[in-house]
Amino acid sequence: MDLEKYRQIFLRESDKYLQEIGSILIDVEADPEETGHWQELHGKIHSIKGMARAMSLESISRLAHEMEAWCLKFQRKEWKAREESIRVVTEGYSLLKALIPRLGRLDVPELNTAYYRLLELLSKGPQGREPADGSKRRADSQTPISVDPIRSIGVSCSLIEELLGFSQELLLMERSKPALSPEMAAVQSWVDQYAALAKGLYFRLAQLRLMSIEEFVDLYRHTIHHQARQMGRLVRIVLSGGDIKADVALLDRLREPMIHIVRNAIAHGIEAPEERKAKGKPEQGTIRIEAESRKETLVLRIADDGAGIRREAIERYLREKQGYGDADIARMDTKAFFAVILSSDFSTASATDETAGRGIGMNVIAQAITYLNGTLDIDSIPGEGTSIAVTLPMSLSVMHAVVFTVGPYRIAVPTSGLDAASYGLPPDDVRESFLDLRRLFGVEINGSQPPGVLKLRSSSAASPGRRRIQGLMVDTIVGNKPVMILRPGQLIRNARIFSGIGVLESGVLTSMLDVDMLAQVSGQIPETAMEV
């Protein structure tokens, strides 16, 4: 995962916000009573705060927090804005400009002093101010602070990566353990215990890399607004379920598809304000992002109240390229119908703007989602809007699997898919229904050793039209182990027979076998002749 990418995004986006804040401050100076300016300021500072928090840049988010609270008071006319109050905000703005490029490091004494002095000023409230209603709400200059008990803390991603790296090296050290003589049994047992603890540490640390959907969306909120402005659209983003957390590695790979989906919604979904007004819609379009977590899946829904996807181009594609008749089209359910725009040969390049233009890039997005083992569902009502739902398995899951070896390969099958595991040749009458993995993987069979036999649970491994596979024959059965499942790259996914890559507590990798797919791909169940 590339942290540098996030840093660059943060710097770029913050810079844009700072520029905007700079120009708003000029407006504020000209007309300090205008609440609209304070509201705008509040919004921009709030955005910087969100990003800084997601990057765990404490000093910046704290300063932004104080500044935004300050602006809110003037926005709500709780305090009367004076020259002095504006000067404080301007100083805060200068501090932000200084802090952001150095990612919040207070490494210069003058900067450090200025920072804490301003924080104090901000928390005290405007000096000699008049609360708008004339009453003296604060007799002294201290604002009462209430502090909730600390339940969670933000930790920088780089620290977690470091921890993970260290703990992984610790695990691997076990490999180079020197042999100990029998007299050192006590030392050996101490070492074994130590190693077991290191493994547990690794396993738990791996589960630390979580980020909330809200922080995730915050990272590119500004790009979205910028895009909307560029296209002359009025857009607001509404997020629900933002407190749901997912593994950073997963979210990182989701970043680009998400941005494309939202861009499409703005470019092709949300209509221009005049058009919306004519249709009786509010001028401002809404893009609603909903996150939902169910069991081990994450569902992200991106819905807009725009023009929807026009059916004509899809119908034309179905008629011309797929030979569908009108009756066939009418019979299709909406999910399958709109899923057409995800096909790689559906292109709107030829269409003279008849479709909403969403075809472009959608198949690339679909591929990216498939790579994450997820699914993409599209629904649309012409004139009313479009909704795209991305369903993803949570990246980190730990399950139990029976690990075995076939020659040099270490493979595993989920324990829930097995009935039994033992050694010995299966009885003659059923041997044909046992898939010999040694043969299939081209591994030399040692006739003198009985093979390991894994008996599959009855409901699995039925490939249509072929005899059901009852079990697998392998070399050695390692055991029933907890395994952390990772998504493999495209090369392994292309092989189709693996459902994932498992990481054992020892840090060793095992290929998770998808027995059903294997049965399909291997075709006829191979004869298992007895080798003597």
Place this chain on the structure above:
Amino acid sequence: MDVLTFQVGGEWYGLDAGIVHRVVEEYAVYPVPMMPMFYKGLLFYRGDLYDVIDLGVLLGSKPATGSRLMLFRWRHHAMAFLADVIGSIRLLEDRSKDRIVLETGEIVRILPMERWIERILNNGHGSGEIQADLPAGIG
């Protein structure tokens, strides 16, 4: 751009150093069944999976003899290349050129990543006996 050079089967090749984020020594590579001949296995480094590709086999000569792996990320692919020898980083001043000429007169051919990854992926059939299509030339 900076180019990381390496030698495979007596020929020099180069790769954009910007996408290489690590060169690791003797790391555990776990073999995977039913993969193409050039696929050496999986590597697990700092929480991420890398597909290890034997460039010797991929480029049509004998298996690579090196022990160091070049870990890189390109688009959403994470792979590791195994070569015979890893050379130094050279500067390619003109990005439009596809080669660097060394002092010895030897030519370093720059690998166009997009095409190369496509070749690797398209040769990745499920069955293990398929030989990788040998590219007629690089660049």
